[in-house]
Amino acid sequence: MSIWEYANPKKFMGWTAPVLPYAFGLAALCLIVGLVWGFFFTPDDYRQGSTVKIIYLHVPAALMAINAWIMMLVASLIWVVRRHHVSALAARAAAPVGLTMTLIALFTGAIWGQPMWGTYWAWDPRLTSFLILFLFYLGYIALWEAIEDPDTAADLTSVLCMVGSIFAILSRYAVNFWNQGLHQGASLSLDKEENVSDVFWQPLVICIAGFVLLFIGLVLLRTRTEIRARRIRALEARARRA
Amino acid sequence: MIALLLRDLRLAVRAGGGFGLGLAFFLIVVVLVPLGVGPQTELLSRIAPGILWVASLLAALLSLDRIFALDFEDGSLGLLATSPLPLEGAALAKALAHWITTGLPLTLAAPALGFLLSLAPEAYKYLLLSLLLGTPALSMIGTFGAALTVGLRRGGLLLSLLVLPLYVPTLIFGAEAVRRGADGLDPTGALILLGMITAGSFAVLPFVTAATLRINLR
Numbered sequence: 001m002s003i004w005e006y007a008n009p010k011k012f013m014g015w016t017a018p019v020l021p022y023a024f025g026l027a028a029l030c031l032i033v034g035l036v037w038g039f040f041f042t043p044d045d046y047r048q049g050s051t052v053k054i055i056y057l058h059v060p061a062a063l064m065a066i067n068a069w070i071m072m073l074v075a076s077l078i079w080v081v082r083r084h085h086v087s088a089l090a091a092r093a094a095a096p097v098g099l100t101m102t103l104i105a106l107f108t109g110a111i112w113g114q115p116m117w118g119t120y121w122a123w124d125p126r127l128t129s130f131l132i133l134f135l136f137y138l139g140y141i142a143l144w145e146a147i148e149d150p151d152t153a154a155d156l157t158s159v160l161c162m163v164g165s166i167f168a169i170l171s172r173y174a175v176n177f178w179n180q181g182l183h184q185g186a187s188l189s190l191d192k193e194e195n196v197s198d199v200f201w202q203p204l205v206i207c208i209a210g211f212v213l214l215f216i217g218l219v220l221l222r223t224r225t226e227i228r229a230r231r232i233r234a235l236e237a238r239a240r241r242a
Numbered sequence: 243m244i245a246l247l248l249r250d251l252r253l254a255v256r257a258g259g260g261f262g263l264g265l266a267f268f269l270i271v272v273v274l275v276p277l278g279v280g281p282q283t284e285l286l287s288r289i290a291p292g293i294l295w296v297a298s299l300l301a302a303l304l305s306l307d308r309i310f311a312l313d314f315e316d317g318s319l320g321l322l323a324t325s326p327l328p329l330e331g332a333a334l335a336k337a338l339a340h341w342i343t344t345g346l347p348l349t350l351a352a353p354a355l356g357f358l359l360s361l362a363p364e365a366y367k368y369l370l371l372s373l374l375l376g377t378p379a380l381s382m383i384g385t386f387g388a389a390l391t392v393g394l395r396r397g398g399l400l401l402s403l404l405v406l407p408l409y410v411p412t413l414i415f416g417a418e419a420v421r422r423g424a425d426g427l428d429p430t431g432a433l434i435l436l437g438m439i440t441a442g443s444f445a446v447l448p449f450v451t452a453a454t455l456r457i458n459l460r
Contacts, residue, residue: 170411
């Protein structure tokens, strides 16, 4: 019994079915608790006023936007090395979720930026690299949609994901070349003394947990859909031949 | 490999538009910008490095889909894959041929167009140097993109969507080097990073491109 057996499509369908309600239930619980706590029971920041509360959407979404790409990269590597079909489908399933997270991060950032920086958009390194990440997601999804043969599509998108990761990291540091922009530094690092204050920190962690669970739930659900879609296609092909 | 390189060059020249088309496109883009933003000299000279780099990027993009498409259609790509020359070498030769037909003429023509945009006089040598260092990377990355989309019937638009994000670091470092040169700052750092991207692309991407082609030929 190895961990890889869970990647068998039938087993995957088996164990994800009972996991899904828990993932979504816990995600809903965390998000409701975290957002309500964050929006109604934390004090206003002394300089930013109530706009600080957008952190409960912005930071988790931004975090998941990057983590979704990393998850796609890992899934692509597993596909290339071990050729588990579920892995390729999981990478495919994660892409639109990651795209949505990127959009949420960009939009909430823009809404916050208007009163705080006086502009919706600035060509700041962090903002720019997120826009580039958005373009990478678009290209990845478009390539999946464009290729008909599923195995070829899985192979080519994995290659794109791997090469794209390298260039995404390069772009991330290339934009640093301009200047240090408007965006503040990390507010939640484990190794730094000065973090965001505890009042904001506790609901934020709950929100992040909620976003992680939501992401897991959505990816599992979408992967199940992909597996079912592929089964239908196989059945149709068999029916045509018979 | 050299034979393949020469063949591609001959095809580009004799089919017409190999050298000329990309160059003409480059010229048109550069001419359109002052028409769009107005003819103030100081504004133009400020944006000239960026315009020249973006224009050469688009001109390189224009001829990418021809790298593999014709060979794929008439089956010579399959022959190349079974020939004694490793497919990695073929990918490298294709990228070099693309660079000689687009990147090199663009580099040579860029100073003349910089004149049109009233680029700062100190920046010319950095413009030449940065394009010389950067355009090979554009060709190599583009060859990889072309290999990704070779099996698609209408891959042109998708190709640009895939390749342009990959061009971002090259563009940033290239334009930055010229801008620093124009401002009288030291552009060495940007040039080194640009050369690093080119060297890295040529070290890794021929293998990736060959793997991609094998997937598509399966």
